[in-house]
Amino acid sequence: MRDLDSYPRVYLQTGDCFLGVQPTLVNTVLGSCVAVTMHSPARGGIGAICHAFLPDSASYHNQSKDPQVCRFVDTALENMLSSFMRLRISPEDLVVKVFGGASCLLRGDSCNLFEIGSLNVNAVHKRLAEYGLRAARTACGGRQGRRLKFLTHTGDVWVKLLHSYNEGK
Numbered sequence: 001m002r003d004l005d006s007y008p009r010v011y012l013q014t015g016d017c018f019l020g021v022q023p024t025l026v027n028t029v030l031g032s033c034v035a036v037t038m039h040s041p042a043r044g045g046i047g048a049i050c051h052a053f054l055p056d057s058a059s060y061h062n063q064s065k066d067p068q069v070c071r072f073v074d075t076a077l078e079n080m081l082s083s084f085m086r087l088r089i090s091p092e093d094l095v096v097k098v099f100g101g102a103s104c105l106l107r108g109d110s111c112n113l114f115e116i117g118s119l120n121v122n123a124v125h126k127r128l129a130e131y132g133l134r135a136a137r138t139a140c141g142g143r144q145g146r147r148l149k150f151l152t153h154t155g156d157v158w159v160k161l162l163h164s165y166n167e168g169k
Contacts, residue, residue, distance in 0.1 A: 074123065091131050
């Protein structure tokens with residue numbers, strides 16, 4: 001692993017997006033949430049990441065504009081892609097990666113919670129397809145959370161699986 005200590009660091013909270021025009025190391029932790037990274041190798045290494053925790057904003061009924069647009073997969077991807085378009089970077093110039101969407105993070109064998117992890121992952125792939133994009137790499141699903149590090153100017157992503165509550169049963 002490169003010397004990651006030399007880069008400015010950002011911790012990405014749930015429901016946030018980050019666009020890095022300067023080299024930055026972005027850290028986040030995922031459970032049922034999903035992180036999508038987008039990187040433009042051709043344009044000086046600009047990269048973006050979101051940490052969405054709900055699949056679709058249509059199910060959220062709020063009359064006012066949502067101040068946390070990246071809480072939803074659909075609006076997070078729309079926000080990220082529009083940011084790249086403003087920088088004159090087209091979607092076909094992006095390398096996209098998808099992470100997270102774990103299920104059954106709670107103690108015990110009964111875990112439903114409407115399977116939000118798989119709903120989030122499915123929403124990502126559906127929305128990417130609508131933009132004509134495919135993920136170059138995915139690490140999704142399972143029963144464990146993930147710690148993620150994303151280097152914006154290279155597009156490199158490091159993923160560490162976290163211990164499952166159900167381990168050792």
